[in-house]
Amino acid sequence: MDSKVKKRQLQQYIGFGILGACALFVVIILFIILYDIAVKGISTISWSFLSEPPRAGMTEGGILPAIIGTFFVTIITAVFSVPIGVGAAIYLSEYAQEGWLTRWIRASIRNLAGVPSIVYGLFGVALFVNTMSLGASILSAGLTLGLLTLPWIITTAEEAFQTVPKAYREGSLALGATPWQTIRRNVLPYAFPGILTGAILGISRAAGETAPILFTGVAFFLPQLPGSLTDQFMALPYHLYIMSTQHHAIEAVRPLAYGTALVLIILVFLLNLTAIILRYRLRKKYVR
Amino acid sequence: MTSTAKVETKNLNLYYGPNHVLHDVSVQILPNKVTALIGPSGCGKSTLLRCFNRLNDLIVNTKIDGEVLLDGKNIYGNGMDVVDIRRRVGLIFQKPNPFPKSIYDNVTFGLKINGIREKKRIAETVEKSLNDTGLWEEVKDRLNTSALELSGGQQQRLCIARALAIEPEVILMDEPTSALDPAATFKIEELVSQLKKKYTIIIVTHNMQQAGRVSDYTGFLYLGKLIEFGKTNDIFTRPKEKLTENYISGRFG
Amino acid sequence: MKLRHLTDTFFRYLFLVAGVSAIGILFSIFIMLAINGLQTFADVSIAQFILSAQWNPSAFGEPSYGILALVASTFMVTVGAMIIAVPLGIGTAAYISEIAPSYIRETLKPVVEILAGIPSVVVGFFGIVFLGPLIADMFNLTSGLNALNGSILLAVMALPTIVSVSEDALRSVPKEFKEASYALGVNRWLTLIKITLPAASSGIVAAVMLGVGRAIGETMTVLMATGNALQMPGSFFDSVRTMTANIAIELGEVPFGTTHYYGLFAVGLVLFLMSLAVNITSEHFTKKYRWTRK
Structure with missing residues (x-):
């Protein structure tokens, strides 16, 4: 025993x-x-690394165009995916009744979340670049990333809506507000911190994605910054990819690749940190 | 029978999915009276209350047949504007639910959504509604502080003021004092007695003393059926039904 | 008065459209892949596509479009990744949910989140500069860019998913189960092994399936770390080229509207269907464990 x-x-x-x-x-x-x-x-990171374009066949200089390209493509991603995503989340959380349509929407969102990013890339090539004739451009790439981010935005926004107490909705409806008035005045403001956090996290993921933009608009090297939505652009993750696999002097540019990788990681972390701080601050402001 | 009832139900049945929650409820609520709905928990009294402003519509798979008449018009009839009905029939919830906004914004919420913008009228309404609920003196110097900083009783009176601001005709109260202490409860009960001069009040309560104190008429519900309805005095002293008597005398519930 | 009803109706439909767009996008992806992908079979027989291991679209004279080697490579790195990530992920999840004191739990969760947040291209880069040389050294190979490298990196990529979903499943096991076991004098370890883990098993299977989905669909890490040789993989030390990597490598250089272009969409279609199958399986198991939750 x-x-x-x-x-x-x-x-x-x-x-x-x-x-x-x-x-x-x-x-x-x-x-x-x-x-x-x-x-x-x-050791690679310095002010000039961040503020200068690549020089001498990308063996010297910095990554400014890649940073700016990533910044702009990310904005397009957000402009496209956040309104649609939040709209879909409002539908699911505030209007949808259980039924076949809601089940299909939810199943679609879950499956979209599992579609490989390269398949989004293929879809972007077929739809935006070729069918819609947007060409390989920052717009095509941003839209492709927007599609990829959409399921994430919907899911996190819906969670944010679920945290708003039912009493706020019923109280408003009982005063004769329409559902939309209720959502706009008494649900959205309180779900906002959660939506924002989710959106920033989703966008930080999009900022690090490479496969979807490979053929939809990212460029190896561009002498100038993108001037319009139909221009191609450089992006940090793609820059890291070519600096570590496609460059003619891979070993020589290794420090540049390390620097790019570090900047990319820091960027993603900063976005995450922003999301966390915003959530904390806005929560204090809105929900006492 | 020609009715002078403010609110009336005729053979009202309500189902949540497969559950038959209200059975053939027919009741007449007279204007400027306080009507109490009593009964053991789960008897359907809150559900019945929420039929009067169609807040049950929000629950999925709810099916209603029969009629609920407001001033003789079926509020479930075709072409009825739910939003307008809810403006005319206010609801005070069991748990005080002030919005996490300032006291001022809570009271003006209903005005704003109803499109009222004149500053003067809004300010007057705020003062009047808060006065009517006895809150004005307590909060007039801090109208811009968060409503969540008020005590529970004050919060509930604020919710009543919020409902009064849009000048409803009927006020529904769903166990409005169940979350409050005796002193706050007393204030609300006093308020109810005053408000009936202008409004028709229907109050759901599990507290029979309260029903006895504040109401003119009482309905007793049991398992979704309206067992007995009459003058409060009669119900409490000479109930006709055995079930009512058992409940009133505290033999179950 | 009427205006706000119109506004309300307008927004109701607007949000409905936004919601339905999710279905629309999923179907559009499928249809777009199918329309483009199926045109491959004007030139290539389905049997060759599925059964041949020869993917050589630019071969002089007789190009060939067989995806068997690509599928086998994807399969191989995925299995390799799961061999590493499944025990490690479930072990970590069990530690976090059942054993760790709260301060360790609160440290481990952000660790898992940060790991999930590292861009795949950075993980691939790590495979090139760190893991590759390490593997080459350890096993005396000329190059460390092979299926083993890809498997390890994919395991890293799949770990956060497996850990967080398994942890959720473990935590949703009713406390009563465990308490009943403790009351019988069973210690915590045996309770975990005999009660909690089995009770959470369908949730854990769902977690693993989601991890498999991530591994199958991951592009950049395998593209950078596996060497991309077009061949039937023989061992984990062979260089392999997965379906995702193949699309990434070739799509940039194919002319629009050629059989090769369509062929890549056909590969994408297979990939899409595989991820769909994995997801639906995962969902099936998730439903099961959500059922047991109440």
């Missing part, structure tokens, strides 16, 4: 140890990735 208990205890000890090791291992993976890129990338 006693030895059985002891054996069980030992078993638990080992079991918990293994599970703890799993978790520790995940932490180590993250640490190694971040450490390797941070340590090797930090």
Whole structure:
């Protein structure tokens, strides 16, 4: 009896140890990735790296056009996906009744979230670049990324709507407000922090995507910044891709690639951090 | 029978999906009276109350047949404007639900959504509604602070003021004091007695003393059926039905 | 008065359209892939497409469009990734939800979120500069860009999904189950193994399926880390080219409207259907565990 208990205890000890090791291992993976890129990338980053275009066949200079290209394509993504996404979320959260249509919409959103990003790229090529004749452009790429981000925006926005108490809606309706008045005055303002957080997180993911923009508008190297929506553009993730695989002097430009990777990671983290801080601040402001 | 009833239901049945919640309820609510609906929890009294301003419409799979008449017109009839009905029939919720806005914005919410913009009229209405609920003196210096900073009783009176601001004809109250302490409850009850001069009031309560104190008429519901309806005094002293008597004397509930 | 009813109706339909657009987009993707992809079969037999391991569209004289090697490569790196990510992910999820004290839990969750937030191109870059050389060194290979490298990176990419969805499933196991087990004198480890994990199993399967979906559909990491050789993979030390990588490599250089162009859409169509199948399977299991939740 006693030895059985002891054996069980030992078993638990080992079991918990293994599970703890799993978790520790995940932490180590993250640490190694971040450490390797941070340590090797930090020496490349300087003001001129951030503020200058690439020079000398992209073996020198900075990444300014890539930063700006990513910035603009991300804005197009947001302008396209946030209104539609929030609209769809309002429909699902405030209007939809259980039925075949709602089930189909929800199933579609879940499946869209699982469609590979390269397939969005193919779709963007077929629809925006060719069928709609937008060409390979910052607009085509932004729209493609917008489609990719849409399911995420819908899901997070709907969650934000669900956190608004039912009493705010009923109270407003009981005063003779129409559903739309209720949503605009008594639901949207309180869901706003959550929607914003979700939108920024979704957009930070879009900013790091490469596959969807590969053929819809991103360019290897451009001497000047995009001047219109139909121009091609450079983007940070794609720049990292070519600097690490397609460049004629890969080993020589490795420091530049490390620097680009670090900037990309920092950008994504800053966006995430912004989302978290906004959520915290706006929550304090709106929901006391 | 020609009715002088303000609100009336005729053979009202309500189903939530497969559940038959209200059975053939027919009741007449007289104007400028307080009518209490009592009964054990789950008897359908709150559901019945929400039929009077069609707030049950929000619940999925709700099916209603029979009629609910407001001034003789079926509010479930074709061409009736739900939004207008809800403006005419105010509802005070069980748990005070001020919006997380300023006191002022809470009171003016109904005005604004009804398209009233004149500053002077709005200011007058705010003062009047808050006065009518006895809140004015308590909050007049802090109209721009959040309504959530008020005490529970004040919040509930604010919700009543919010409803009064759009000048309803009928005020529905769904256990309005169940979340309040005795002092706050007393104030609300006093308020109810005053408000009936101008409004028709229907109050759902699980508290029989309260029903006895504030109401002129009482309806007793049990398992979705209106068992008995009459003058409050009669119901409490000479109930006709055995069930009513059992409930009133506290043998179940 | 009437105006706000019109406004209300207008917005109601506007939001309905936004909601329905999700269905529209999914179907448009499918139709666009099908319209373009199926034109491949004007030139190529379906049997060749599915059964041949030769993908050589630019071959002189007789181009060939067989996706077997691509599918096998995708399959291989995905399986490899799951061999690593499934035990690691479930173990981590179990640790977070059942064992970790709250301060560790609150540290681990952001770790998983940050891992999920690293762009795939950065993970691919890590595969080139760090993992590749490491693998080459360890196994005495000339290049570390192979299926093993891709599998490890895909495991990293799939881990956050597997961890967070499994954790959700584990936490949704009713407390009563565990308490009943403790009351019988069973210790925490055996309760976890015999009660909690089995009770959460359908949710965990859903998590794994979502992880598989991520691995199948991931492009940049495999494109950068697996070497992209067009061949039937023999071992994890072989260079492989997945379906996603193949599209990424070739779409840029094919002329619009050629069989090769359509062929890439056909590969995309297969990929789309695979991800759909994986998703639907996952959903099936999710539904099961949501049922047990109450």
